[in-house]
Amino acid sequence: xxxxxxxxxxxxxxxxxxxxxxxxxxxxxxxxxxxxxxxxxxxxxxxxxxxxxxxxxxxxxxxxxxxxxxxxxxxxxxxxxxxxxxxxxxxxxxxxxxxxxxxxxxxxxxxxxxxxxxxxxxxxxxxxxxxxxxxxxxxxxxxxxxxxxxxxxxxxxxxxxxxxxxxxxxxxxxxxxxxxxxxxxxxxxxxxxxxxxxxxxxxxxxxxxxxxxxxxxxxxxxxxxxxxxxxxxxxxxxxxxxxxxxxxxxxxxxxxxxxxxxxxxxxxxxxxxxxxxxxxxxxxxxxxxxxxxxxxxxxxx
Numbered sequence: 001x002x003x004x005x006x007x008x009x010x011x012x013x014x015x016x017x018x019x020x021x022x023x024x025x026x027x028x029x030x031x032x033x034x035x036x037x038x039x040x041x042x043x044x045x046x047x048x049x050x051x052x053x054x055x056x057x058x059x060x061x062x063x064x065x066x067x068x069x070x071x072x073x074x075x076x077x078x079x080x081x082x083x084x085x086x087x088x089x090x091x092x093x094x095x096x097x098x099x100x101x102x103x104x105x106x107x108x109x110x111x112x113x114x115x116x117x118x119x120x121x122x123x124x125x126x127x128x129x130x131x132x133x134x135x136x137x138x139x140x141x142x143x144x145x146x147x148x149x150x151x152x153x154x155x156x157x158x159x160x161x162x163x164x165x166x167x168x169x170x171x172x173x174x175x176x177x178x179x180x181x182x183x184x185x186x187x188x189x190x191x192x193x194x195x196x197x198x199x200x201x202x203x204x205x206x207x208x209x210x211x212x213x214x215x216x217x218x219x220x221x222x223x224x225x226x227x228x229x230x231x232x233x234x235x236x237x238x239x240x241x242x243x244x245x246x247x248x249x250x251x252x253x254x255x256x257x258x259x260x261x262x263x264x265x266x267x268x269x270x271x272x273x274x275x276x277x278x279x280x281x282x283x284x285x286x287x288x289x290x291x292x293x294x295x296x297x298x299x300x301x
Contacts, residue, residue, distance in 0.1 A: 001284060004291075008183045010158060012039040012040050012093050015039055015248065016260075017093075017260045018262075018265065020097035023042075023265060026091060026092070035091045036092050039093065039258065039276075040094065042096075043097050045074055045098070046109060047072060047099055048108055051073055051076075053070050054069050054206060062216070065212050065216040067210035067212050069211070072099050080096075095117070095118060103146055110153040114157050117157060118158075120160065121162050122162060123189070124137035124143065124163075137164040144176040146180070147159070147181055159181070162185075162186045162187065164188070165189065165190075170188075171228060174228035178232045183235075185228060185232065185235075192210075214241055215264075216241065218242065218247065225238040225240075225254045225255060229254065230255060235257045236257060238252075238258075242260075245280070249282055253295075255298070
C-alpha cells in the first residue's frame with residue numbers, strides 16, 4: 001500500500017499532517033506515540049518575536065465545534081529554531097506556520113526560515129489577532145501582495161498560503177495566491193464565531209469572538225476545498241473537521257493532495273495515527289493500492 005504523497009517536491013510518508021496550533025512542535029504527542037507516524041507537522045504559528053497571546057478564557061465549546069482565541073501565543077521564531085527545529089526535522093516533515101503584524105514581519109520570518117524547514121505555511125487567515133492575520137487574507141489583492149512579497153524572500157523553501165473561509169469567493173482568493181507565486185494553498189482556516197454565556201449576558205471568550213473548528217465545519221470546508229482545487233493549478237492541502245479516515249478520503253476526492261487534522265487531536269490524543277490507519281483500511285477494502293489514485297475523483301451529480 002502506497003500512502004506517500006509528494007507536494008512541491010516534498011515527500012510526505014502519508015497524507016495526514018498535524019494542523020497548526022494543535023500539535024505544538026510535536027514533543028508532547030511524541031510522548032504518546034512516535035510522531036514520525038505523522039505525515040508532517042504544521043507548527044504552532046510563529047512570529048518574529050515571542051507572543052503571549054490573548055487574555056483567558058481562550059477556548060469555548062459549541063455544538064460539534066470548538067472556538068479558540070489563543071492569539072498566536074508562541075516563543076518566537078528564534079527560540080523555535082534553537083530548541084525545536086532539529087528535533088522535529090529528525091522525526092517528520094516540518095511545515096512552519098508563520099504569521100505577523102505587518103507585511104515586513106511576514107517577509108522577515110520567511111527569509112529567516114528559508115532552507116531550514118520543508119515548507120512554509122503563510123498564515124494570513126487567523127481571526128484571533130488584532131492586526132495582520134486575517135486582515136491580509138480577506139481581499140484578493142492583499143492575498144496576492146503578501147504572497148508575492150514572501151515568495152520573493154524565499155530561495156529554497158516552497159510557500160503554502162493558508163486561506164481564510166471568511167471571504168466573498170474562495171476561488172478568487174485561491175487564484176490570487178497562485179498569481180502571487182504560491183506553490184501550494186491550504187484551507188480552510190477557522191470560521192469566525194461567538195458563544196454567549198446567557199446567564200452573564202456576555203461572550204464566553206475574553207476576545208468576544210474566536211475561530212470555529214471541529215467536525216461541524218466539515219461540509220463548508222469540503223465545498224471550499226473543491227472550489228479552490230478547481231480554480232488553481234497548484235496543489236491543495238485540505239482541512240476542516242476531519243475526524244476519521246473516511247473524511248481524509250472525502251477531502252482527497254474533492255481535490256486535496258494531503259490533509260491537516262487539528263481539533264480531533266483535542267478529543268482523541270491518538271487521532272492522527274488512528275486516522276492514518278483508517279485511511280489505509282478504506283483504500284485496502286476498495287482495492288486501491290496508491291492513495292494518490294483517489295485525488296480529484298469526485299463526480300458531481
